[in-house]
Amino acid sequence: MSANCVSAAPTSPKNSDVEEIRKSATYHSSVWGNHFLSYTSDVTEITAAEKEQLEKLKEKVKNLLAQTPDESTGKMELIDAIQRLGVGYHFTTEIQESLRQIHEGQIRNDDDDVRVVALRFRLLRQGGYRAPCDVFEKFMDDGGNFKESLKKDVEGMLSLYEASYYGIDGEEIMDKALEFSSSHLESMLHNISTKTNKSLLRRLQEALDTPISKAAIRLGATKFISTYREDESHNEDILNFAKLDFNILQKMHQEEANYLTRWWEDLDLASKLDFARDRMVESYFWSLGVYFQPQYRTSRIYLTKIISIVAVIDDIYDVYGSFDDLRSFTDVIQSWKISNADELPPYMRICFEALLGIYEDMGDRIGAPYAIDTMKELVDTYMQEAEWCYTEYVPTVDEYMKVALVTGGYLMVATTFLTGINNITKKDFDWIRNRPRLLQVAEVLTRLMDDIAGHGTEKKTTAVSCYMKEYECSEMEASRELSKQVKKAWKDLNDEWMEPRSSSAEIIGCIVNMSRVLHIMYSTGDDGFSDSSTRTTQAVKTLLVDHPMN
The missing domain is CATH 1.10.600.10 (Farnesyl Diphosphate Synthase)
Structure with a gap:
């Protein structure tokens, strides 16, 4: 108006x-027109072989979740990878139980590692737990600011940055965590060589553009699949499961877009x-x-x-x-x-x-x-x-x-x-x-x-x-x-x-x-x-x- x-x-x-x-307004015409009419049933068909392979890989990932101890950093990294790859919905019960165990135990043997502490905090708050923010106090100096030495730890800074977006009103320490980590990451972004650190550069840009807490899961998964593939410690079964699940869901979504395009054309x-x-x-x-x-x-x-x-x-x-x-x-x-x-x-x-x-x-x-x-x-x-x-x-x-x-x-x-x-x-x-x-x-x-x-x-x-x-x-x-x-x-x-x-x-x-x-x-x-x-x-x-x- x-x-x-x-x-x-x-x-x-x-x-x-x-x-x-x-009044009058000028809006651009549809970008897509009838594009999705081309996604006919023969294009969007999900084969029996794809379904069978998905179930086999799902079972392997499920077993991996069960075999990895809840008290380990590896379990938190596993849960984080599964969720960010967009396949967490397959393992809701297993992940919820693991987070309950982590929350009740509040394992602190890694408490000097800001990356691990921030990861635990974020996973618990993502899971609905009121994880205390005072776990970050040990990383602050006598002046109430985060220690400058933390800036040397790139992975720690990224982890702290992502965790800081899960703060609630009145948590001053989380506001400081966001200001500290984001300013440092932005500084790094301008000093990284595009020739030698392309992967890190992309990760920093994606994080600063859209933190995990504000990312649509499906879009975030498309980016994280590439990041996870480049990680030398990645699990091949998890990666293949995520890619196959994405492809199968894409076919389902293309079929839905096809149906809706026909409905819209008829109107x-x-x-x-x-x-x-x-x-x-x-x-x-x-x-x-x-x-x-x-x-x-x-x-x-x-x-x-x-x-x-x-x-x-x-x-x-x-x-x-x-x-x-x-x-x-x-x-x-x-x-x-x-x-x-x-x-x-x-x-x-x-x-x-x-x-x-x-x-x-x-x-x-x-x-x-x-x-x-x-x-x-x-x-x-x-x-x-x-x-x-x-x-x-x-x-x-x-x-x-x-x-x-x-x-x-x-x-x-x-x-x-x-x-x-x-x-x-x-x-x-x-x-x-x-x-x-x-x-x-x-x-x-x-x-x-x-x-x-x-x-x-x-x-x-x-x-x-x-x-x-x-x-x-x-x-x-x-x-x-x-x-x-x-x-x-x-x-x-x-x-x-x-x-x-x-x-x-x-x-x-x-x-x-x-x-x-x-x-x-x-x-x-x-x-x-x-x-x-x-x-x-x-x-x-x-x-x-x-x-x-x-």
Whole structure:
């Protein structure tokens, strides 16, 4: 919505004013078109030989996990490798039991090795344990700073850096660990010879770009497979298992992309509503980042369809619709009756009918009514933002955030995805509908990342513009202050992930993983969904197009 607003209280716009301030936007066309129609069943077929080989390798890795003592550094390194290679989901029970043993024992025979201490800390916090951060105190000098001698240990610095991102609010030592390790690693990055240390250079760049805590597992695995292969101590069975698992899952995901492309082509919204973003494949990438495992296919299908349509609806409110049309569209969606669609102009009726079709596919699933309610709420807040735009009203930061946390769509996305999971109960949906702290934190994180990235590139009200207006400061100052809130939100997500948890690991993981996907889309300061032609396209290519791992 328009950022060129005044602070007068909002009033209803006159019809004569509507067309004058009707907006326009130019979005690039789909990068992918019908590319995934080429992934036919003969291309995506998983052979019996592949399945048999996967099971054989899985058994070998499982035996290796069982035979490696929990009290050893080797066990922690093994767990770390398995998780970062993207195959940890095969050994959830075994890994959880090992981490329980490590947590209860808190083995300290390696306590003088910052690499090992940081690795243990990170693995335990990744596993939901409230590992104490005071284990790092022995690495600090009398002045309360990390010892300069640690800088000589490159692997130790990398391990400390990755661990530092698992801190929670109020843990000053973890803030110091991040500042100390990141500044040293950045310094190293500029002094490493590209000829003699290509592998280390790449590892440093990847870590500084996206730490493990913020990385989408599947994307992270594609990078770590190369890193692990170069490690002279790597286990060949683990490496081969990870590569084969990646290839098999890629075929499954290509088949899903093929199905969704056919669905999107049949709707033909891209040509009928050419003012809107055509981002079906990017929407699938989003859903793939939430959970990539085979059992979540239905959830990925639901979520991809909904995000694809919601992107169009968002553009109707932000870009194309007149105020009166938007009011009618909002009323029809609140009614949720196809018979009322006749009141709408053709472009809105097409969109509403497509939306209803997706929810009809959900049938009598427990989450369907909840998913519908979140969609109604989302559209209602889109209308509120439209009123701000047409009245040129700049809300206070608090006013804006109350509405914008909903228009960020986090509750709608989470509820839609969970609707596709069979074991999610009514109690679970009631819990998330009440917006627990976990969801509130994720909503703030998402909204602010989006607004910081999108401010200035879209003519709409953002948290940045509201902050600038309310506190009479520059864009740089506003962005800096809001970025502090983003950093705190990541810490709060860490806090919610650890025991005692407010819900199941599956539900919390769903919400946390959404934040990781959005970090990929917004972390470089631009909107990787609306403008998906560079970074997001490369990510999609890595997961769905590039040739299988050899």
